[in-house]
Amino acid sequence: MGTRLAFCCTAPGCKAWLEQDLAAMARELGWDACLWDDRPPCPRCGARGHYMASPAPGTPYRPMITGDMNDAVRKVFLAQFGFTKRDIIRIRLMAEEATANFAPSALNDLDVPYRVGVLSGGGTSGEVLGKxxxxxxxxxxxxxxERAAWSRKRRDGPKPVPGPRR
Known part of the structure; x- marks a missing residue:
């Protein structure tokens, strides 16, 4: 059980996710083939897609693309969380206030049922959201x-968006 590879279509109506057989691809394309920034057509809809790789089971897939397309994929990835503008502002403020010696505790009162924190010097059980x-x-x-407590607090309605700290 090692590296895993999947083809990902980002076309709005398709969103195909197709696990790939690495050994078969290597035999077909050659063992020195490079899949970085490769944008093959989706076998379902024909739109351009890209590959996602994971180093091992239990680790997240990451896009094998760079540059502008990577930004577009990141936006699609972030959109799946449903963060509100308030959440984004609070996450950015938390990141800006984190120091080299202290990372604030994770935000657990966002408008969606996720906790978000800043990676400190040690390891984490969290998945990378971005930088x-x-x-x-x-x-x-x-x-x-946590989700039950979060749901009870959400019944009070939306909270105001925080302003810049002085």
Missing amino acids: WKGRTLVYWPMHEA
Whole structure:
């Protein structure tokens, strides 16, 4: 059990996710083939897609693309969380306030059932959400008890968007 590879279509109506057989691809394309920034057509809809790779089971898939397309994929990835503008502002403020010696505790009162924090020097059980101001942001889906508490708090309605701190 090693590296995993999948083809991902980002066309709005398709969103195909097709696991790939690495050994078969290597035999077909050659063992020195490079899949980085390869944009093959989707076998389902014909739109251009890209490959996603994971180093091992239990680790997240990451896009094998660079540049502008990577930005588009990141936006699609982030959109799946449903963060509100308030959430984005709060996450950015948290990232900007994190120091080299102290990372604020993870935000657990966002408008969606995820916790988001800044990666500190040690390891984490969280998945990488992205980077902001040189900080790596990580996220965790809430477990059942956290989700229940989050739901009770959400009944009070939306909270105001925080302003800049002085």
